Amino acid sequence: MKVRIDGEETTALEGQTVAGVLLGRGLTSWRTTRGSGRPRGVFCGIGVCFDCLVVVNGVADVRACQRLVRDGDDIRVQHGAELPS
Amino acid sequence: MSRVVVVGAGPAGMAAARAAAQAGTDVLLIDSGARLGGQYHRQDTRAGTERFTLPARVEHLAESVVWALEPVAGGHRVHVRTGPADGPGRSGRSIDTPALVLATGAFDRALPFPGWDLPGVFTAGAAQALAKGQGVRVGERVLLAGTGPFLLPVARSLLDVGAEVAGVLEAGDPVTGWLARPGGGLSAGIGKLGELAGYASVLARQRVPYRRRTTVIEAHGTDRVESVTTARLRPDWTVVPGSARRVEVDAVCVGFGFTPQLELAVAARCALADGFVTVDAAQATSVPGVFAAGELTGIGGAELSAAEGEIAGASAARLLGAHPAPPVRALRKARRGRRFAAALDAAYPVRDGWRTWLREDTLVCRCEEVTYGELRGAAREREVCGGRALKLVTRAGLGPCQGRVCGRAVAELTGIPDAAATFARRPIAAPIRLGELAEEPTL
Ligand SMILES: Cc1cc2nc3c(=O)[nH]c(=O)nc-3n(C[C@H](O)[C@H](O)[C@H](O)COP(=O)(O)OP(=O)(O)OC[C@H]3O[C@@H](n4cnc5c(N)ncnc54)[C@H](O)[C@@H]3O)c2cc1C
Ligand code: FES
Numbered sequence: 001m002k003v004r005i006d007g008e009e010t011t012a013l014e015g016q017t018v019a020g021v022l023l024g025r026g027l028t029s030w031r032t033t034r035g036s037g038r039p040r041g042v043f044c045g046i047g048v049c050f051d052c053l054v055v056v057n058g059v060a061d062v063r064a065c066q067r068l069v070r071d072g073d074d075i076r077v078q079h080g081a082e083l084p085s
Numbered sequence: 086m087s088r089v090v091v092v093g094a095g096p097a098g099m100a101a102a103r104a105a106a107q108a109g110t111d112v113l114l115i116d117s118g119a120r121l122g123g124q125y126h127r128q129d130t131r132a133g134t135e136r137f138t139l140p141a142r143v144e145h146l147a148e149s150v151v152w153a154l155e156p157v158a159g160g161h162r163v164h165v166r167t168g169p170a171d172g173p174g175r176s177g178r179s180i181d182t183p184a185l186v187l188a189t190g191a192f193d194r195a196l197p198f199p200g201w202d203l204p205g206v207f208t209a210g211a212a213q214a215l216a217k218g219q220g221v222r223v224g225e226r227v228l229l230a231g232t233g234p235f236l237l238p239v240a241r242s243l244l245d246v247g248a249e250v251a252g253v254l255e256a257g258d259p260v261t262g263w264l265a266r267p268g269g270g271l272s273a274g275i276g277k278l279g280e281l282a283g284y285a286s287v288l289a290r291q292r293v294p295y296r297r298r299t300t301v302i303e304a305h306g307t308d309r310v311e312s313v314t315t316a317r318l319r320p321d322w323t324v325v326p327g328s329a330r331r332v333e334v335d336a337v338c339v340g341f342g343f344t345p346q347l348e349l350a351v352a353a354r355c356a357l358a359d360g361f362v363t364v365d366a367a368q369a370t371s372v373p374g375v376f377a378a379g380e381l382t383g384i385g386g387a388e389l390s391a392a393e394g395e396i397a398g399a400s401a402a403r404l405l406g407a408h409p410a411p412p413v414r415a416l417r418k419a420r421r422g423r424r425f426a427a428a429l430d431a432a433y434p435v436r437d438g439w440r441t442w443l444r445e446d447t448l449v450c451r452c453e454e455v456t457y458g459e460l461r462g463a464a465r466e467r468e469v470c471g472g473r474a475l476k477l478v479t480r481a482g483l484g485p486c487q488g489r490v491c492g493r494a495v496a497e498l499t500g501i502p503d504a505a506a507t508f509a510r511r512p513i514a515a516p517i518r519l520g521e522l523a524e525e526p527t528l
Contacts, residue, residue, distance in 0.1 A: 015131035020219035028309045029204040035454040039308050041204040045211025046124070047117065048192045050452060050485035059173060061516070066170035068119060068130065
């Protein structure tokens, strides 16, 4: 299946998590913190820490380690606290 | 009509569901994951097939998170959202049950240290979950640090996915700990010791260094981990002067034991002791109609979790009028497992000296970016006492993880006596979008 990561199209496999796809592409961070804009990626890997938040199909605050990718997903970096648009 | 509801499909929850079904009751088994298995039996979600089969009486609700729990007449109401993690587009449903089994497991305990917020610092469990569940290695050259036997299977999994393991650093001194208690509870865990010996021999063959009384005290890098500082530890875990060494790695994984996933048990008002849910021999909690099994009740590994699950499932079925045979074997296994768990706990204590690894600017609460200095300031100068006041003044524990990651550290650093009671009270147990909340018919 095809997904987009920050605008760039890439292939993903059924059953991969968003974090699995991102880490597999060599990325280690895809979010900045609300306070000091520091980069974050996966920390706990099991949905507990909320470090891995990412924007999927325009919706912010999706845990990349928990969300399974779907064909056509548009995944992008999350900057600080993003409000619903 | 009425059925047993089991939350969590790890070793404990699956065993509970099986036992209740075998006793002739219908079961609803709910887990946020896509597959059965929980942590220990985590399946690769990329594989097309489900490894486990359950009796026909068990309905498995996958990708379903229990986000709230409330008492109702004759039992509890379980609020569930089913669908892609964190929504939107999930469907909601609420189920009432007179017999609820909580088997929500545990997560890694991480201790804060300078640089632990850099990308490339993972929990040991994250490395394990990504290796087992996604075939992903968290780094090319990885160092493991922490305490407890769990570091060994993680090192093994990292090797399996092609990472170089630069070393396994055990902060404690377990060998003297074990030898100091001959004939103690560790001999109750012969099976587990065999499994651990297996990992140890793989590490030896692959020439992975294993160092005791050593840990990672700092991670370095600008936007990700580039190297770490390791140091030898004294028995109280303060650093041996002059022992610091710089090691180049692109990932470091830390794990200092586990913290139970308590929020549903707390929502049900189950009594806790030492941070775990209190249960009797039948796995009944202090709340009628609520049973708990697995690492929620103590950290003792998958086998103990499964034994407790079997007992809990039988107890829950009995409450619904079934007549299961007494789970004699599971009761024996659980007794033995608890002895082993107590011995492990004694062999791998977390010592207070970790507090000396922190600096004023070290983050303790990762979500709200609250530093050690700010916490100390609040606790000492402003004389903030009590967990609630401290949270409101510093915001520690008020971010999205709700203190799951920092709660125990914040409590220990500021002298709050009861971390679990202060930080595990989360009426909304899992995140839910406002739109979803608006749709909820029953709240
Ligand atoms: C990341 C991680 C990896 C581990 N890997 C290993 C390993 O490889 N080897 C080993 O010996 N030990 C491992 N452990 C230790 C492990 O905790 C136990 O050995 C064992 O899995 C515990 O079983 P359990 O049934 O109590 O809980 P778990 O196996 O943790 O299962 C709990 C389940 O509950 C679900 N859950 C929790 N809250 C909710 C909710 N609100 N709604 C819906 N579902 C929920 C979770 O999704 C999870 O599937 C690991 C622990 C962690 C944290
Ligand atoms: S990495 Fe912790 S929630 Fe995803």
